[in-house]
Amino acid sequence: MYEYIRGNIADISPANIIIEAGGIGYFIHISLNSYSQLSGKKDTRLYLHQIVREDAHTLYGFADSKERELFRNLISVNGVGASTAIMMLSSLTADEIRTAVTTENVAVLKAVKGIGAKTAQRIIIDLKDKLGKLSESGHILPATDNTIQIEALSALVMLGFAKKDAEKVVSKILGEQPDSTVESVIKQALKRL
Template identity: 70%
Template structure:
């Protein structure tokens, strides 16, 4: 099992990063929270969670240990896979997820695509004790970029949304809120799609 990966950023978008380590590019899936923290950096160190399947070895990267720990807790819940956990960490901050679980607020969790009532309740039941012991806090760095629309659209398509639907949602969000960051555009779109 890999613990972390450190190297030059060869390619970065809100859903993934390619890290060049000694001439080999590693494709690493990331959350929107991690993207906010590594955007603009030439070199990164990401904590890794590796998923080995029959057809693929998939890497998930996190800027902070707390976020990786939360990801691992989420995928330990029956019915929550790595993609769903990453979607949750892209839609909500680790603090929001922890707070929703601690207070039993299933509605916050259900706002994430792919999370229904039963799954939200299962997450709360399974993780209430576990997440109560996790340390809180984490500052999200907001980035400003000229290609907000393209990055948001790219991230939504990579998360599995139809390009046509994602494009419509992103256009409306940017029209309504021209000063929105790429993170805010994606989070708003995730709630609307």
């Protein structure tokens, strides 16, 4: 298993990053919170989690080890896969997830796409004791890119939303709040879709 990767950021979007290390470009899935921390940097060190299946070897990257630990705790819950865990880490900050679990706030977890009442309750039951021990710093840096609509739409499509639905929601959000960042547009869209 890989612990981390250090290298140059060849490409980055709200849903994934390509890091060049040792002459090889690694495609790594990231959360919106990690994107916020990495946006604008030329090189980085990402903590990794690798999932090996018959048809794929998939890497998930995290700006800090505590976010990776939360991801690993989430995927340990029956019914929560890597995509759902990344969706949770993109919709809510790590502190919000931890607070929702420790205070047994099912409504906050249900607000994430793909999380129903039963899954939210299962997450709370399985992780309440574990997440009470984690400490997170929820520092998020603003995005500086001027292609907010394109990046937000791209991220939502990569997360599995229909392009037409995502376009409508992103356009509406940018119409209401034209000075929004990519992260805020995606977070609001995740709540509306």
